[in-house]
Amino acid sequence: MSDTVSDTIAKLRREVCQLHEQLTRWELITWTSGNISARVPGADLLVIKPSGVSYDELTPESMVVTTLDGNVVDGNHSPSSDTDAHAYVYRAMPHVNGVVHTHSAYATAWSARGESIPCVLTAMADEFGGEIPIGPFALIGGDDIGKAIVATLTGHRSPAVLMRNHGVFTIGASAKAAVKAAVMCEDVARTVHIARSGGELVPIEPQHIDALYERYQGVYGQR
Numbered sequence: 776m777s778d779t780v781s782d783t784i785a786k787l788r789r790e791v792c793q794l795h796e797q798l799t800r801w802e803l804i805t806w807t808s809g810n811i812s813a814r815v816p817g818a819d820l821l822v823i824k825p826s827g828v829s830y831d832e833l834t835p836e837s838m839v840v841t842t843l844d845g846n847v848v849d850g851n852h853s854p855s856s857d858t859d860a861h862a863y864v865y866r867a868m869p870h871v872n873g874v875v876h877t878h879s880a881y882a883t884a885w886s887a888r889g890e891s892i893p894c895v896l897t898a899m900a901d902e903f904g905g906e907i908p909i910g911p912f913a914l915i916g917g918d919d920i921g922k923a924i925v926a927t928l929t930g931h932r933s934p935a936v937l938m939r940n941h942g943v944f945t946i947g948a949s950a951k952a953a954v955k956a957a958v959m960c961e962d963v964a965r966t967v968h969i970a971r972s973g974g975e976l977v978p979i980e981p982q983h984i985d986a987l988y989e990r991y992q993g994v995y996g997q998r
Protein backbone atom coordinates (compact mmCIF):
# COMPACT_ATOMS: atom_id res chain seq x y z
CA MET A 776 0.00 0.00 0.00
CA SER A 777 1.51 3.39 -0.96
CA ASP A 778 2.42 5.91 1.71
CA THR A 779 -0.22 8.24 0.32
CA VAL A 780 -3.00 5.68 0.73
CA SER A 781 -1.70 4.75 4.19
CA ASP A 782 -1.69 8.40 5.21
CA THR A 783 -5.20 8.85 3.83
CA ILE A 784 -6.44 5.82 5.72
CA ALA A 785 -4.90 7.11 8.96
CA LYS A 786 -6.66 10.44 8.44
CA LEU A 787 -9.98 8.74 7.63
CA ARG A 788 -9.68 6.51 10.70
CA ARG A 789 -9.52 9.66 12.85
CA GLU A 790 -12.31 11.41 10.92
CA VAL A 791 -14.72 8.46 10.91
CA CYS A 792 -14.07 7.78 14.60
CA GLN A 793 -14.68 11.43 15.50
CA LEU A 794 -17.87 11.64 13.41
CA HIS A 795 -19.43 8.87 15.47
CA GLU A 796 -19.46 11.38 18.37
CA GLN A 797 -22.04 13.35 16.36
CA LEU A 798 -24.43 10.40 16.38
CA THR A 799 -24.45 10.32 20.18
CA ARG A 800 -24.36 14.14 20.47
CA TRP A 801 -27.57 14.45 18.42
CA GLU A 802 -29.10 11.31 20.01
CA LEU A 803 -29.43 9.52 16.67
CA ILE A 804 -28.43 6.09 18.03
CA THR A 805 -28.87 3.88 21.10
CA TRP A 806 -26.20 1.62 22.61
CA THR A 807 -24.14 0.33 19.62
CA SER A 808 -26.67 0.87 16.86
CA GLY A 809 -25.77 2.90 13.81
CA ASN A 810 -22.53 3.22 11.89
CA ILE A 811 -20.50 5.53 9.67
CA SER A 812 -18.07 4.80 6.84
CA ALA A 813 -15.90 6.75 4.43
CA ARG A 814 -14.57 5.79 1.02
CA VAL A 815 -10.77 5.83 0.65
CA PRO A 816 -10.37 8.01 -2.45
CA GLY A 817 -8.30 6.48 -5.24
CA ALA A 818 -8.49 3.02 -3.69
CA ASP A 819 -11.21 0.39 -3.67
CA LEU A 820 -11.34 0.59 0.10
CA LEU A 821 -13.56 1.94 2.87
CA VAL A 822 -13.11 2.73 6.56
CA ILE A 823 -16.00 1.72 8.83
CA LYS A 824 -17.00 1.34 12.45
CA PRO A 825 -16.27 -1.98 14.19
CA SER A 826 -19.36 -4.08 14.89
CA GLY A 827 -20.96 -3.93 18.32
CA VAL A 828 -18.32 -1.73 19.96
CA SER A 829 -19.57 0.82 22.46
CA TYR A 830 -19.36 4.39 21.16
CA ASP A 831 -17.27 5.49 24.11
CA GLU A 832 -14.72 2.79 23.26
CA LEU A 833 -14.33 3.72 19.59
CA THR A 834 -10.82 4.81 18.61
CA PRO A 835 -9.19 5.53 15.24
CA GLU A 836 -7.28 2.27 15.62
CA SER A 837 -10.52 0.30 16.13
CA MET A 838 -11.93 1.43 12.78
CA VAL A 839 -11.84 -1.33 10.17
CA VAL A 840 -10.56 -1.04 6.59
CA THR A 841 -12.24 -3.26 4.01
CA THR A 842 -12.32 -3.63 0.26
CA LEU A 843 -15.45 -2.52 -1.58
CA ASP A 844 -16.43 -6.19 -1.47
CA GLY A 845 -16.44 -6.05 2.33
CA ASN A 846 -13.23 -8.04 2.86
CA VAL A 847 -11.13 -6.83 5.81
CA VAL A 848 -7.66 -5.62 4.81
CA ASP A 849 -6.68 -3.80 8.03
CA GLY A 850 -8.11 -3.89 11.54
CA ASN A 851 -8.36 -6.00 14.67
CA HIS A 852 -12.16 -6.00 14.86
CA SER A 853 -15.01 -7.39 12.80
CA PRO A 854 -16.46 -4.62 10.62
CA SER A 855 -19.97 -3.26 11.03
CA SER A 856 -22.82 -5.63 10.20
CA ASP A 857 -23.83 -3.06 7.57
CA THR A 858 -20.47 -3.16 5.77
CA ASP A 859 -21.96 -4.93 2.73
CA ALA A 860 -24.60 -2.21 2.45
CA HIS A 861 -22.04 0.59 2.63
CA ALA A 862 -19.74 -1.22 0.18
CA TYR A 863 -22.57 -1.77 -2.33
CA VAL A 864 -23.37 1.95 -2.28
CA TYR A 865 -19.73 2.90 -2.91
CA ARG A 866 -19.50 0.46 -5.84
CA ALA A 867 -22.73 1.69 -7.41
CA MET A 868 -22.51 5.45 -6.66
CA PRO A 869 -19.02 6.82 -7.49
CA HIS A 870 -19.98 10.32 -6.27
CA VAL A 871 -20.68 9.02 -2.75
CA ASN A 872 -17.78 9.14 -0.28
CA GLY A 873 -19.65 8.76 3.00
CA VAL A 874 -22.49 6.54 4.26
CA VAL A 875 -24.28 6.77 7.62
CA HIS A 876 -26.84 4.55 9.29
CA THR A 877 -28.93 5.54 12.35
CA HIS A 878 -32.01 4.47 14.26
CA SER A 879 -33.01 8.03 15.13
CA ALA A 880 -36.42 7.92 16.81
CA TYR A 881 -38.70 10.14 14.74
CA ALA A 882 -37.29 9.18 11.35
CA THR A 883 -37.34 5.49 12.31
CA ALA A 884 -40.96 5.89 13.42
CA TRP A 885 -41.79 7.16 9.91
CA SER A 886 -39.99 4.05 8.55
CA ALA A 887 -42.10 1.81 10.83
CA ARG A 888 -45.20 3.26 9.14
CA GLY A 889 -43.66 2.74 5.72
CA GLU A 890 -44.18 6.44 5.10
CA SER A 891 -41.96 8.92 3.28
CA ILE A 892 -41.66 12.34 4.95
CA PRO A 893 -43.45 14.93 2.80
CA CYS A 894 -41.66 18.16 1.94
CA VAL A 895 -43.54 20.70 4.06
CA LEU A 896 -40.55 22.63 5.50
CA THR A 897 -38.08 24.93 3.80
CA ALA A 898 -35.36 23.05 5.70
CA MET A 899 -36.43 19.88 3.85
CA ALA A 900 -36.31 21.64 0.49
CA ASP A 901 -32.85 22.99 1.38
CA GLU A 902 -31.21 19.73 2.40
CA PHE A 903 -33.33 17.04 0.72
CA GLY A 904 -34.74 18.83 -2.34
CA GLY A 905 -38.15 17.33 -1.63
CA GLU A 906 -39.57 14.41 0.33
CA ILE A 907 -37.39 11.96 2.26
CA PRO A 908 -38.27 8.68 0.50
CA ILE A 909 -39.11 5.33 2.04
CA GLY A 910 -37.15 2.26 0.94
CA PRO A 911 -38.31 -1.37 1.09
CA PHE A 912 -37.88 -3.77 3.99
CA ALA A 913 -34.51 -5.52 3.64
CA LEU A 914 -32.71 -8.04 5.79
CA ILE A 915 -29.35 -7.11 7.31
CA GLY A 916 -26.08 -8.41 5.87
CA GLY A 917 -25.53 -9.01 2.17
CA ASP A 918 -26.45 -6.63 -0.65
CA ASP A 919 -30.21 -6.24 -0.02
CA ILE A 920 -29.98 -2.97 1.94
CA GLY A 921 -27.32 -1.53 -0.38
CA LYS A 922 -29.36 -2.39 -3.45
CA ALA A 923 -32.43 -0.74 -1.91
CA ILE A 924 -30.51 2.43 -0.97
CA VAL A 925 -29.15 2.76 -4.52
CA ALA A 926 -32.49 1.95 -6.16
CA THR A 927 -34.31 4.52 -4.00
CA LEU A 928 -31.77 7.37 -4.10
CA THR A 929 -30.57 7.11 -7.71
CA GLY A 930 -32.05 10.09 -9.51
CA HIS A 931 -33.45 11.42 -6.22
CA ARG A 932 -32.20 14.66 -4.66
CA SER A 933 -32.54 13.36 -1.11
CA PRO A 934 -29.33 12.13 0.56
CA ALA A 935 -31.48 10.19 3.05
CA VAL A 936 -33.69 7.11 2.72
CA LEU A 937 -35.95 5.60 5.40
CA MET A 938 -35.50 1.82 5.17
CA ARG A 939 -38.90 0.40 6.11
CA ASN A 940 -39.13 -1.06 9.63
CA HIS A 941 -35.45 -0.35 10.19
CA GLY A 942 -34.03 3.17 10.15
CA VAL A 943 -32.14 5.85 8.27
CA PHE A 944 -29.37 5.51 5.72
CA THR A 945 -27.74 8.65 4.34
CA ILE A 946 -25.13 9.27 1.67
CA GLY A 947 -22.86 12.22 1.02
CA ALA A 948 -19.91 13.60 -0.91
CA SER A 949 -18.06 13.11 2.39
CA ALA A 950 -18.72 11.23 5.61
CA LYS A 951 -19.35 14.60 7.30
CA ALA A 952 -21.98 15.48 4.68
CA ALA A 953 -23.70 12.13 5.26
CA VAL A 954 -23.69 12.78 9.03
CA LYS A 955 -25.23 16.23 8.44
CA ALA A 956 -27.97 14.61 6.35
CA ALA A 957 -28.68 12.16 9.20
CA VAL A 958 -28.89 15.00 11.74
CA MET A 959 -31.18 17.07 9.49
CA CYS A 960 -33.31 13.99 8.68
CA GLU A 961 -34.13 13.46 12.36
CA ASP A 962 -34.75 17.18 12.89
CA VAL A 963 -37.33 17.43 10.11
CA ALA A 964 -38.85 14.01 10.92
CA ARG A 965 -39.61 15.29 14.41
CA THR A 966 -41.00 18.65 13.25
CA VAL A 967 -43.22 17.14 10.56
CA HIS A 968 -44.47 14.53 13.04
CA ILE A 969 -45.43 17.29 15.47
CA ALA A 970 -47.00 19.33 12.67
CA ARG A 971 -49.10 16.42 11.46
CA SER A 972 -50.33 15.64 14.96
CA GLY A 973 -51.76 19.17 15.06
CA GLY A 974 -53.60 19.08 11.76
CA GLU A 975 -53.29 19.08 7.98
CA LEU A 976 -49.81 19.48 6.49
CA VAL A 977 -49.38 22.26 3.94
CA PRO A 978 -47.11 21.20 1.05
CA ILE A 979 -44.63 23.56 -0.57
CA GLU A 980 -45.09 24.26 -4.30
CA PRO A 981 -42.62 22.22 -6.43
CA GLN A 982 -41.17 25.34 -8.04
CA HIS A 983 -40.52 26.78 -4.59
CA ILE A 984 -38.83 23.56 -3.47
CA ASP A 985 -36.55 23.80 -6.51
CA ALA A 986 -35.71 27.45 -5.77
CA LEU A 987 -35.00 26.73 -2.10
CA TYR A 988 -32.83 23.71 -2.97
CA GLU A 989 -30.81 25.62 -5.58
CA ARG A 990 -30.21 28.50 -3.17
CA TYR A 991 -29.17 26.31 -0.25
CA GLN A 992 -26.98 23.97 -2.27
CA GLY A 993 -25.46 26.71 -4.40
CA VAL A 994 -25.34 29.93 -2.36
CA TYR A 995 -25.90 29.34 1.36
CA GLY A 996 -23.06 29.70 3.83
CA GLN A 997 -19.43 30.65 3.31
CA ARG A 998 -18.07 30.02 -0.16
Ligand SMILES: O=C(CO)[C@@H](O)[C@H](O)COP(=O)(O)O
Nearest residue numbers: 808809810826827855856915
Ligand atom coordinates in the same frame (compact mmCIF):
# COMPACT_ATOMS: atom_id res chain seq x y z
O1 LIG B 1 -29.50 -1.99 12.68
C1 LIG B 1 -28.37 -2.34 12.41
C2 LIG B 1 -28.09 -3.39 11.45
O2 LIG B 1 -28.40 -2.75 10.21
C3 LIG B 1 -27.20 -1.63 12.95
O3 LIG B 1 -27.55 -0.30 13.36
C4 LIG B 1 -26.66 -2.34 14.14
O4 LIG B 1 -27.47 -2.13 15.23
C5 LIG B 1 -25.28 -1.78 14.41
O5 LIG B 1 -24.47 -2.68 13.82
P1 LIG B 1 -22.89 -2.59 13.91
O6 LIG B 1 -22.46 -1.41 13.05
O7 LIG B 1 -22.51 -2.33 15.37
O8 LIG B 1 -22.44 -3.93 13.41
